Amino acid sequence: MKTITRRSLLLGGLVAGTGVAGAALAAAGRRFGLIPPDWRNIYGPGETLSYAAHRLFGRNALAREFPRSMISAKPFANGISKPTEAFTRHHAENFVNWRLDVDGHVARKTSLSLVELRAMERRSQVTEVVCEEGWSYVAEWTGTPLATVLNSIGVRPTARWVVYYSSDPDWWESIDLDEAMHPQTLLAWEMNGADLPVPFGGPLRLRVPRQLGYKSVKFVDRMVVTDSLDGFGDGSGQSEANAGYAWYAGI
Ligand SMILES: Nc1nc2c(c(=O)[nH]1)N[C@H]1C(S)=C(S)[C@@H](COP(=O)(O)O)O[C@H]1N2
């Protein structure tokens, strides 16, 4: 975030407030896509300010891309929970039966195999995975832009958010439609020129390079396009496992 104008400061401050005026402003802000779903939570005021500023002034901003020479020699794979039986079976089958299901506010819901995904448009980018704990690494990611998939099935005008699930049942996240349609948001199936290794989220990971690492969910197998995050968990747009994190994690 480079510029904090008086306007966004005012908006953030007011939205963070309670009472009738705050609620009315929050409704207006929500209508214009400036309010994150967890605005009432602990990070609410600061996060609302950051999200509103990014959406007002940096909607199309690009995450930094690096030259290949800066790819980390030893990328760090963060710990993941024990794989489910279903995942272990997919792994043993070399993921030939892995599918990504996409439904919700779309014209034609779909279910794509990895072969089908790979046959669509591809994009490669060298970007950084930044964990909220303070470490990071740079890698080349190759995959299908999420926008390509969404455009091919048709997003209905009511769509506002995309919820995405991991085969790991405790881990799901969501992004707004700006992030989902952003050219750098990738359904990644390759890392550094090879099939995406399981520890890094193989066979399929949503790379969201404009946000912190926890938004880049590993083992993605389902997405729901929705008009509202109410009814998804507690409505704050994330799984319990991610509850301590800000929903909007713009870098
Ligand atoms: N399914 C799943 N996705 C996940 C996680 C996880 O535990 N499970 N950890 C997240 C966190 S907190 C970070 S920082 C990054 C770490 O990515 P890495 O393992 O490639 O370093 O993955 C994210 N995606």
Ligand SMILES: [Mo]
């Ligand atoms: Mo993380």
